[in-house]
Amino acid sequence: MFRNKMFNIALLVIIALALLGIVGVVAYKTFAVTGSDEPEIPTAKELQASQMDLGKMTTNLAGNSLIQANIAIQGDSEKAKVEIETRKLQVKAIVNGVLHTTTQADIEKPDGLERLVLRIVGELNKVMLEGKVTNVYISDIVVQ
Numbered sequence: 001m002f003r004n005k006m007f008n009i010a011l012l013v014i015i016a017l018a019l020l021g022i023v024g025v026v027a028y029k030t031f032a033v034t035g036s037d038e039p040e041i042p043t044a045k046e047l048q049a050s051q052m053d054l055g056k057m058t059t060n061l062a063g064n065s066l067i068q069a070n071i072a073i074q075g076d077s078e079k080a081k082v083e084i085e086t087r088k089l090q091v092k093a094i095v096n097g098v099l100h101t102t103t104q105a106d107i108e109k110p111d112g113l114e115r116l117v118l119r120i121v122g123e124l125n126k127v128m129l130e131g132k133v134t135n136v137y138i139s140d141i142v143v144q
Contacts, residue, residue, distance in 0.1 A: 050075045050131075052084045059096050061143070065104040069141040071095060073124065073133055080131025087127065094123050095136075104143050113138060 051074045058068040073091065075081045084091055098120050106112050117136045124133040 047074065049078050050081045052081050052088075054088070054092060054095065056140070057092070057095065057099075059099050061099060061102055061104055061107075063103045063105075066144045067099055067107070067141065070139045072137040072139075074135040074137065076132045076134050077130075080128065080133065083128060083130040084124075084133070090127060091124060094127070095120055098123055107141075107143055113141075 051072055054071045054073060056068065056070050058066065061067050073084050075084055098116070102116055102119075107116060109115075117138065120136045121133050124136075
């Protein structure tokens with residue numbers, strides 16, 4: 001089939017170059033070090049620009065317990081902060097709703113506060129249009 005010697009050599013060179021190109025692209029994508037792999041850590045001023053303090057909240061937990069805590073909401077941008085501020089009453093109602101379905105035992109578990117924060121973040125992100133809630137900070141917490 002391939003009786004012409006020059007044609008065989010040219011075909012082998014083309015195939016070798018194609019394989020070398022494919023191997024080069026795969027190696028570059030696998031081993032190339034780029035700065036975008038590491039998440040950019042925001043500065044304190046950037047965090048403050050996208051954070052809103054709801055203040056001290058006191059509400060009932062499920063099962064006749066009471067919780068009092070300072071709560072702050074962290075957005076992913078200043079637009080998210082503006083939306084959180086605009087929806088402040090709705091945000092407080094959502095946080096209260098999550099707290100009303102949480103028991104004291106849920107909070108006292110080793111990962112209880114972390115789970116509570118994740119639930120609040122998830123519920124808040126369901127209503128957010130301009131950005132996302134990235135974190136909820138709960139401080140000065142008292143549960144009775």
